[in-house]
Amino acid sequence: MANPMKIRARVDGDVVQVRVLIGHVMETGLRKDAEGKLIPAHYIQLIDVTYDGRSILSAQWGPAVSRNPYLAFKFRGGAKGGKIRVAWIDSTGQTGSGETAVE
Amino acid sequence: MEQSRRRFLNSAGVTLVGLMAAAGLLGPDALAAAQWNKAAFAARKLEDLARILGGSAPQQSGDIVFVGPEIAENGAVVPVEITSHVPGTESIAILVEKNPNMLAANFTIPPGTLPEIQTRVKMAETCNVYALVKAQGRFYYTAKEIKVTVGGCGG
Amino acid sequence: MHLAIGLWSAVGAALVGCTAVPASADDAAARLAEQVLRKSLSGATSEQWNTRVKQDATQAACSKFRNQPPPQIAAEIASRARSAVRYPQNAVLIGDWRAGEQLASIGTGGQISSLNPEAPSTPRGGNCYACHMLAPTEVAAGTLGPSLTGYGKRYGTSTDAAKTLYQKIYNAQAFVPCSVMPRFGHNGWLTPGQIADLVAFLLDPESPVNK
Amino acid sequence: MIAKRRHAAAWAALALAAGLRLCAAADDHTLQEIQKYRQMLQEGNPAELSELRGEELWTSPRGPNNATLERCDLGLGPGQLKGAYARLPRYFEDAGKVQDAESRLVHCMMTIQGMTREQATRDWYRASSDIEALITYLAAESKGEKIDAPLSHPEEARMYSTGRELFFRRSGPLDFGCSSCHSLEGRRIRLQELPDFIERRSAERFMAQWPAYRVSQGAVWTMERRLIDCFRQMRWPEPDYLSDAIVALEVYLQRQARGAVMEAPGIKR
Numbered sequence: 001m002a003n004p005m006k007i008r009a010r011v012d013g014d015v016v017q018v019r020v021l022i023g024h025v026m027e028t029g030l031r032k033d034a035e036g037k038l039i040p041a042h043y044i045q046l047i048d049v050t051y052d053g054r055s056i057l058s059a060q061w062g063p064a065v066s067r068n069p070y071l072a073f074k075f076r077g078g079a080k081g082g083k084i085r086v087a088w089i090d091s092t093g094q095t096g097s098g099e100t101a102v103e
Numbered sequence: 104m105e106q107s108r109r110r111f112l113n114s115a116g117v118t119l120v121g122l123m124a125a126a127g128l129l130g131p132d133a134l135a136a137a138q139w140n141k142a143a144f145a146a147r148k149l150e151d152l153a154r155i156l157g158g159s160a161p162q163q164s165g166d167i168v169f170v171g172p173e174i175a176e177n178g179a180v181v182p183v184e185i186t187s188h189v190p191g192t193e194s195i196a197i198l199v200e201k202n203p204n205m206l207a208a209n210f211t212i213p214p215g216t217l218p219e220i221q222t223r224v225k226m227a228e229t230c231n232v233y234a235l236v237k238a239q240g241r242f243y244y245t246a247k248e249i250k251v252t253v254g255g256c257g258g
Numbered sequence: 259m260h261l262a263i264g265l266w267s268a269v270g271a272a273l274v275g276c277t278a279v280p281a282s283a284d285d286a287a288a289r290l291a292e293q294v295l296r297k298s299l300s301g302a303t304s305e306q307w308n309t310r311v312k313q314d315a316t317q318a319a320c321s322k323f324r325n326q327p328p329p330q331i332a333a334e335i336a337s338r339a340r341s342a343v344r345y346p347q348n349a350v351l352i353g354d355w356r357a358g359e360q361l362a363s364i365g366t367g368g369q370i371s372s373l374n375p376e377a378p379s380t381p382r383g384g385n386c387y388a389c390h391m392l393a394p395t396e397v398a399a400g401t402l403g404p405s406l407t408g409y410g411k412r413y414g415t416s417t418d419a420a421k422t423l424y425q426k427i428y429n430a431q432a433f434v435p436c437s438v439m440p441r442f443g444h445n446g447w448l449t450p451g452q453i454a455d456l457v458a459f460l461l462d463p464e465s466p467v468n469k
Numbered sequence: 470m471i472a473k474r475r476h477a478a479a480w481a482a483l484a485l486a487a488g489l490r491l492c493a494a495a496d497d498h499t500l501q502e503i504q505k506y507r508q509m510l511q512e513g514n515p516a517e518l519s520e521l522r523g524e525e526l527w528t529s530p531r532g533p534n535n536a537t538l539e540r541c542d543l544g545l546g547p548g549q550l551k552g553a554y555a556r557l558p559r560y561f562e563d564a565g566k567v568q569d570a571e572s573r574l575v576h577c578m579m580t581i582q583g584m585t586r587e588q589a590t591r592d593w594y595r596a597s598s599d600i601e602a603l604i605t606y607l608a609a610e611s612k613g614e615k616i617d618a619p620l621s622h623p624e625e626a627r628m629y630s631t632g633r634e635l636f637f638r639r640s641g642p643l644d645f646g647c648s649s650c651h652s653l654e655g656r657r658i659r660l661q662e663l664p665d666f667i668e669r670r671s672a673e674r675f676m677a678q679w680p681a682y683r684v685s686q687g688a689v690w691t692m693e694r695r696l697i698d699c700f701r702q703m704r705w706p707e708p709d710y711l712s713d714a715i716v717a718l719e720v721y722l723q724r725q726a727r728g729a730v731m732e733a734p735g736i737k738r
Contacts, residue, residue, distance in 0.1 A: 075216040
């Protein structure tokens with residue numbers, strides 16, 4: 001469970017609000033550790049959110065997105081029970097994904 | 104929740120996007136566009152970024168609403184909320200003027216998704232934060248100065 | 259100055275009268291706490307214990323009386339403090355305000371930590387902004403102590419003003435026994451020259467504190 | 470002449486008053502914006518990720534005994550989690566001492582899962598440690614519960630009075646003690662409000678939010694982590710993890726905050 005993820009999606013009228021928290025270090029590559037050595041860059045670069053397979057948001061991130069990223073947005077056309085899926089890939093090639101049903 | 108611990112090597116001669124597609128991680132729409140834009144993240148000026156993203160000089164716009172605190176208690180986590188009222192908004196980017204990499208994030212907004220993003224960015228020091236919106240091929244922006252403060256006992 | 263001490267003692271006495279804090283610790287509890295502390299600091303060297311944990315008479319009294327010493331004790335603390343003030347060798351009490359400005363915002367230095375180690379070369383400062391408002395341009399200023407903005411405008415740059423301020427920074431307890439302000443000079447945290455720089459930061463008309 | 474001087478003095482006083490008012494206004498504005506900053510962080514506290522991870526760790530068989538922690542007794546009986554954190558520290562017969570949430574958790578990891586102390590506390594102070602996750606989970610299980618650490622056992626009373634002594638104890642090159650910064654109402658260090666632990670309402674408000682995600686650290690800090698770091702800031706040596714000095718301080722602080730409704734995990738600078 002190195003990169004836990006928490007997704008909440010709630011429908012209100014015809015709009016679904018999606019909130020995503022992703023466990024990720026988002027290291028810039030510019031920080032030094034206690035011994036003064038640079039900590040290598042390690043951050044999410046691509047993220048994609050789908051609703052029942054259709055992309056509802058995608059993004060390119062740099063190292064300036066905060067550690068343990070948070071993202072919230074809204075889309076139309078979703079309904080209770082629909083499947084929200086979040087997938088990401090980071091600068092080291094590591095990937096992660098999570099899924100939830102719209103409430 | 105599902106966790107993938109698979110690690111992929113960049114040097115394997117396969118693109119990341121291809122691998123993600125193979126892993127079923129990306130939707131088809133994203134795949135078309137998904138290629139991390141190294142040049143964009145290296146841009147040092149708003150105008151340069153707009154050009155790299157395929158547009159001309161951005162125009163300041165009152166149709167972009169930037170909600171954020173004027174003062175951040177800590178630069179590591181600065182909450183921002185951007186809403187674009189520019190018709191036909193296709194993407195919203197967040198830029199931090201004095202960061203080593205100016206571009207923090209660029210969100211692609213497909214039809215049906217509201218042009219309204221909340222996220223959190225890092226700020227190296229007090230400076231302007233820009234929201235850069237692409238709509239119908241043109242770029243628009245708004246800026247807000249956010250002060251980053253020193254906190255706590257000081258060390 | 260004597261008047262000031264008298265006044266502060268009176269305030270202290272008044273506080274003792276109405277506060278919910280016990281005026282003095284029970285000695286057995288204090289002894290037990292010392293034992294617990296020593297056991298809990300198993301990694302501390304004897305040098306660290308002696309310089310960081312062992313109390314001097316003033317610290318012990320302020321702990322015992324919860325920072326509200328009775329008048330007799332308060333007078334002793336203040337008199338000890340006054341007699342131990344040392345001045346810069348060159349006798350200059352108003353130093354370089356720019357150096358003082360830097361010292362005022364440095365909050366690092368002198369830490370002992372294995373969890374969050376600090377490089378030995380880390381600068382040590384007065385960290386004045388943690389507790390005081392100084393230059394009005396600094397928004398992140400604390401309020402644990404009084405605002406010192408415009409200090410020089412209020413007190414001027416006379417020798418008397420400089421000397422009093424120097425003494426306050428050197429050892430605040432010469433004026434307010436058991437003040438929570440560190441005894442920067444007395445404890446050797448800042449040098450007499452650095453204290454003179456802080457005096458300049460507060461008094462100099464060119465300093466941002468007075469702009 | 471005299472009239473003129475008085476006039477000038479009046480003007481000076483007026484200018485000073487105006488200046489002060491301006492400062493106060495600027496300060497209010499600063500605090501308002503900081504408040505806005507904090508409010509914007511309330512939604513989406515990354516501590517929720519630690520909580521999730523903690524729940525998984527709690528229910529997974531681990532250690533040499535390949536056992537889960539589900540039978541761990543945090544004071545309300547084996548497996549009783551709801552409200553347990555809010556009622557710690559307390560005296561435990563089986564351990565023969567007063568334990569806080571962290572020392573009790575480690576006790577369970579050692580006795581139930583068969584871990585050594587080193588295994589159980591490995592990297593406890595680093596971001597994403599098992600201790601961080603487990604404590605976040607346990608504290609969240611007390612959300613909505615009232616802080617009520619018992620003081621009936623003689624050992625609990627002893628730890629309380631020890632904690633109170635340590636709270637007021639000053640030493641070191643900056644003459645600091647907990648009381649230096651935490652016994653005055655409504656004060657700030659830089660822009661951070663300082664809890665006044667002598668004043669009940671202030672103690673309640675702050676204790677109810679720990680453990681908390683610290684944005685400056687990118688991690689949830691447990692109460693022990695928080696307190697041990699205060700020692701570093703005071704320029705004292707760091708007390709040992711799970712040591713009696715830290716547990717005693719917690720007994721004192723929890724007692725000062727009794728009755729507060731738990732909101733942890735909180736989010737702090």
